[in-house]
Amino acid sequence: MRELSLNLSALHCRYAGICSGCIYIEKPYSEQIKLKIEVLENAWKTYLPSENMPKPEWLPVASGGLRDRAEFVVDNRSGATLFGLFSTSQQDVLDLEVCVQLSPALTKFFSEIRNFLPDVNRGTIRLRVSPSGARGVWLDFANLDVKRLLEERTQLENLRKLAFVEIGQKRKALIDRDGVLKLGDPQLQPWFETYLGEEETPVEVFTTVGGFTQPGFQANRVLVRALRSMLKDISFSRAAEFGSGSGNLTFPLAQLAREKVDAYELDELAAEGLKMGAERAGLTEKISIHVGNFQLDKNTPEFIGTDLILVDPPRSGVMGFIQSLASIDLNQRPKHFAYVSCFAESFAKDASALVDLGYKPKHVSIVDQFPQSPHFEIVSLFSLS
Numbered sequence: 001m002r003e004l005s006l007n008l009s010a011l012h013c014r015y016a017g018i019c020s021g022c023i024y025i026e027k028p029y030s031e032q033i034k035l036k037i038e039v040l041e042n043a044w045k046t047y048l049p050s051e052n053m054p055k056p057e058w059l060p061v062a063s064g065g066l067r068d069r070a071e072f073v074v075d076n077r078s079g080a081t082l083f084g085l086f087s088t089s090q091q092d093v094l095d096l097e098v099c100v101q102l103s104p105a106l107t108k109f110f111s112e113i114r115n116f117l118p119d120v121n122r123g124t125i126r127l128r129v130s131p132s133g134a135r136g137v138w139l140d141f142a143n144l145d146v147k148r149l150l151e152e153r154t155q156l157e158n159l160r161k162l163a164f165v166e167i168g169q170k171r172k173a174l175i176d177r178d179g180v181l182k183l184g185d186p187q188l189q190p191w192f193e194t195y196l197g198e199e200e201t202p203v204e205v206f207t208t209v210g211g212f213t214q215p216g217f218q219a220n221r222v223l224v225r226a227l228r229s230m231l232k233d234i235s236f237s238r239a240a241e242f243g244s245g246s247g248n249l250t251f252p253l254a255q256l257a258r259e260k261v262d263a264y265e266l267d268e269l270a271a272e273g274l275k276m277g278a279e280r281a282g283l284t285e286k287i288s289i290h291v292g293n294f295q296l297d298k299n300t301p302e303f304i305g306t307d308l309i310l311v312d313p314p315r316s317g318v319m320g321f322i323q324s325l326a327s328i329d330l331n332q333r334p335k336h337f338a339y340v341s342c343f344a345e346s347f348a349k350d351a352s353a354l355v356d357l358g359y360k361p362k363h364v365s366i367v368d369q370f371p372q373s374p375h376f377e378i379v380s381l382f383s384l385s
Helices: 029-047 104-116 143-152 153-160 216-230 250-256 268-281 321-323 344-356
Strands: 055-060 071-075 083-085 092-095 122-129 133-139 162-169 172-177 180-184 189-196 201-207 238-242 260-263 287-293 308-311 336-341 359-370 377-383
Touching: 029 055, 029 359, 055 133, 055 216, 071 104, 104 122, 104 133, 133 153, 143 153, 143 180, 153 162, 153 172, 153 336, 172 238, 189 216, 189 250, 189 268, 201 268, 216 250, 216 359, 216 377, 238 250, 250 260, 250 268, 250 287, 260 268, 268 287, 321 344, 336 344, 344 377
Parallel strands: 055 359, 133 162, 238 260, 238 308, 260 287, 308 336
Antiparallel strands: 071 083, 071 122, 083 092, 122 133, 162 172, 172 180, 189 201, 336 377, 359 377
16 A cells, blocks of 8 residues: 655635635634534534444645646636636636645646636636646636637647647537647547555546546545445445546556446436446446436336445435335345545434435544645445444
């Protein structure tokens, strides 16, 4: 197992107190830990007042420099180009020359792209660096701005020299077709990685620049390690994962399962990336990919024969999905339910539904992959016995 050298020293930033990105940065790290645990405990008490929560295992990563992808706002409405994050008032865009949350590779990219910012009223720009060092940028602008930039051409051409460019909610690739800039089909590339086994061997995760992944490689290693450590002593043949995305947790789960994993994903493009990554990792025989909205009752899969369910839902939680287990006899329900979450309130609400169905909380870890902010990642396990 590769060890991480933790750097939890105080983080100094010239924008402390005025930037909304790191509202905890002026607090000692020990106080940040206390506040985050209190958020989780208070949410738990709200929805499960009579159920004891396992003592959270705190898993720090570093005090900063963890992001290998990040989103920023570009704003030209005042006549001067502002590129950064919203101020603490949430009214103005704070122009940032540096950001202490970015990894060294992303810091360099952030500095260089400031010379190539498109002239738009306001929009969002995601920057990403891959494990190999490739650079990607996703432009989320108004349609009129995109049309004008395509016609003007020069600004986008200059940006293409710096990075691979995607544009719009459909994450279309910017391409040159016979001397004319066009929006082509999305292109899946190994922009991220996950880790297999005790040696934590890196495995490519195929996605788009604008596709969802965890924010950085270093923290993701700790997250995957926490999941593997939690599940390694559980004997399970078949698992089902909901919201599998491009495979960040699917591949470690498949390695642990004795037989197979059924991976359920709503987004077709993410499912295609999952397929590509499984082939590259040699896990196609152990992973069955299903595409559809599985929160709808008519699409609810058959859980009988499944030993473990894994979910990593958005901030809204899994909503009514857990209730699909209620129709299964207790002795035929999956024995284990692993829940990864970035939002304490929806996690606690869903945990209450699991407890009502006979599941008992066995383990809770907190991965602090968002230092200097109120946010954190929860890795938890519920079992029927």
